Amino acid sequence: MFTLQDIQPGAVLGRYEILMPIAEGGMAAVWAARMKGSRGFQKVVAIKTMLPDLSDDQDFEAMFYDESRLIARIRHPHVVEMVDLGDENGMLYIVMEWVDGDTLFTLNRRAKNKGGIPLPLLLRIAADACAGMHAAHELRDDSGKPLGLVHRDVSPQNIMITFDGIVKIVDFGVAKAAGRTHETRVGGLMKGKVPYLSPEQLNTGKVDRRSDVFSLGIVLYAMVSGRHPFRANDDARTIENICTRAPVPLHELVPDVNPELEAIVLRALEKEPEKRWQTAAEMQRALDQLLGSMGLTVTDGDIAAFLQDTLGDIIEQRRSALKEAIKKADGRAPSESGAGRSKPRPKGGAPLPATFDGILPVLLDDDAPPPSRTPTSLPVPSSKGTQPDSAPRELPVVKPSKPEKSNAVFYVITVVMLLVAAVAVAAAMGKLPFLKL
Numbered sequence: 111m112f113t114l115q116d117i118q119p120g121a122v123l124g125r126y127e128i129l130m131p132i133a134e135g136g137m138a139a140v141w142a143a144r145m146k147g148s149r150g151f152q153k154v155v156a157i158k159t160m161l162p163d164l165s166d167d168q169d170f171e172a173m174f175y176d177e178s179r180l181i182a183r184i185r186h187p188h189v190v191e192m193v194d195l196g197d198e199n200g201m202l203y204i205v206m207e208w209v210d211g212d213t214l215f216t217l218n219r220r221a222k223n224k225g226g227i228p229l230p231l232l233l234r235i236a237a238d239a240c241a242g243m244h245a246a247h248e249l250r251d252d253s254g255k256p257l258g259l260v261h262r263d264v265s266p267q268n269i270m271i272t273f274d275g276i277v278k279i280v281d282f283g284v285a286k287a288a289g290r291t292h293e294t295r296v297g298g299l300m301k302g303k304v305p306y307l308s309p310e311q312l313n314t315g316k317v318d319r320r321s322d323v324f325s326l327g328i329v330l331y332a333m334v335s336g337r338h339p340f341r342a343n344d345d346a347r348t349i350e351n352i353c354t355r356a357p358v359p360l361h362e363l364v365p366d367v368n369p370e371l372e373a374i375v376l377r378a379l380e381k382e383p384e385k386r387w388q389t390a391a392e393m394q395r396a397l398d399q400l401l402g403s404m405g406l407t408v409t410d411g412d413i414a415a416f417l418q419d420t421l422g423d424i425i426e427q428r429r430s431a432l433k434e435a436i437k438k439a440d441g442r443a444p445s446e447s448g449a450g451r452s453k454p455r456p457k458g459g460a461p462l463p464a465t466f467d468g469i470l471p472v473l474l475d476d477d478a479p480p481p482s483r484t485p486t487s488l489p490v491p492s493s494k495g496t497q498p499d500s501a502p503r504e505l506p507v508v509k510p511s512k513p514e515k516s517n518a519v520f521y522v523i524t525v526v527m528l529l530v531a532a533v534a535v536a537a538a539m540g541k542l543p544f545l546k547l
Contacts, residue, residue: 117141117159119435120442123203124196126157129435142208142432144439154432155193156209158281160202174202180259181282183249188242190270190280209280210429211273212421215266218333220420227333231416233371233397234408236330238277239269240394243326246282247319247390260317264325265306266332273425275414304345305338309353309381320383323390327378334371335363339379353381370400 117139121128125145132140143157160174182192194205214235221227227235243264249257261268261282268280308324310317331339339357342348357379360372374396380386387393401408418425
């Protein structure tokens with residue numbers, strides 16, 4: 111069985127080669143990895159592995175598989191896509207698209223030196239996050255029945271922004287669907303970050319999409335004011351504040367805050383779910399209308415430019431680290447393979463993608479010699495556009511042929527012999543009395 115020490119650069123999980131570590135949390139670790147194919151193809155992905163001390167817990171394993179099957183159904187530009195799911199020597203892992211960017215948490219922390227994230231950009235980021243959440247909330251099964259998927263851990267750490275300016279909701283790995291058997295607490299561990307939980311998560315554990323709306327309201331409040339609406343010195347007091355205390359009105363912390371923005375945020379933070387925005391789409395529409403009423407238009411390029419200006423050094427460091435990890439992986443000898451290493455590639459072919467649904471396992475003979483039979487009827491022009499020195503051989507062309515002299519003589523002799531034979535037969539039958547044989 112794999113241990114955390116086994117997962118290191120060079121180790122292989124399924125068809126993915128580990129490149130470098132990215133992060134480690136309470137339930138999982140995240141790695142940069144790559145999937146290699148034929149003819150130099152490779153794709154960088156992110157792999158989330160369940161920590162080994164949880165692998166023996168059947169409840170966690172069941173939760174892992176259930177949630178993975180759910181998030182694999184989500185297809186939306188503002189949600190990180192799940193690529194694959196695997197189990198390697200007892201190590202459970204999820205493969206996700208690689209997000210070349212950073213979290214809203216990192217961006218906000220860095221932006222404080224610049225006066226914070228500009229309001230138009232913040233509103234656009236929040237609206238896009240709403241769009242991603244709504245797509246997950248609307249997920250349905252094959253029969254069209256709503257799955258009731260809820261993220262349950264919306265926080266600045268789980269809202270990523272690519273360096274192209276695209277917002278993506280990350281880590282639906284703690285999501286929960288209606289009718290599931292797993293409760294909020296599994297093995298005594300609460301899923302979700304306490305300061306961003308909703309009152310119903312803390313009270314009954316029974317949540318729906320409006321719980322994610324509350325959490326996003328906390329994120330937006332903190333981004334606008336620079337203060338968390340409920341955080342205290344310890345988790346117990348923070349929980350009490352979330353469940354019983356109303357947040358300080360934004361205008362008391364930010365006197366020039368737009369009244370419509372304050373109304374949007376405070377509605378999201380209502381204690382009773384019935385008083386909140388009922389869907390993330392409703393909240394998104396309100397944010398979009400606010401941007402429009404302010405006469406503001408924000409593009410992905412605007413967000414990308416701000417990220418480059420604020421996190422440019424982090425961008426270069428991470429890309430350089432990934433580039434160096436790939437370089438080391440390319441130079442790593444097959445004998446240096448780590449735990450779970452794939453079998454060596456057979457000479458003359460590429461690994462068979464047998465685990466890809468709908469793709470036939472076809473061997474690609476990259477190293478095979480060229481065919482011995484070469485076409486001879488296609489002339490190859492020289493680089494100057496003229497014919498080559500030695501003209502290519504041409505395939506024979508069928509043309510009407512003219513009879514040669516020898517063939518004509520043969521035809522005449524044959525005709526004469528036939529005529530003589532016919533006369534002889536007629537004379538023998540008395541047809542020609544003047545010829546008596």
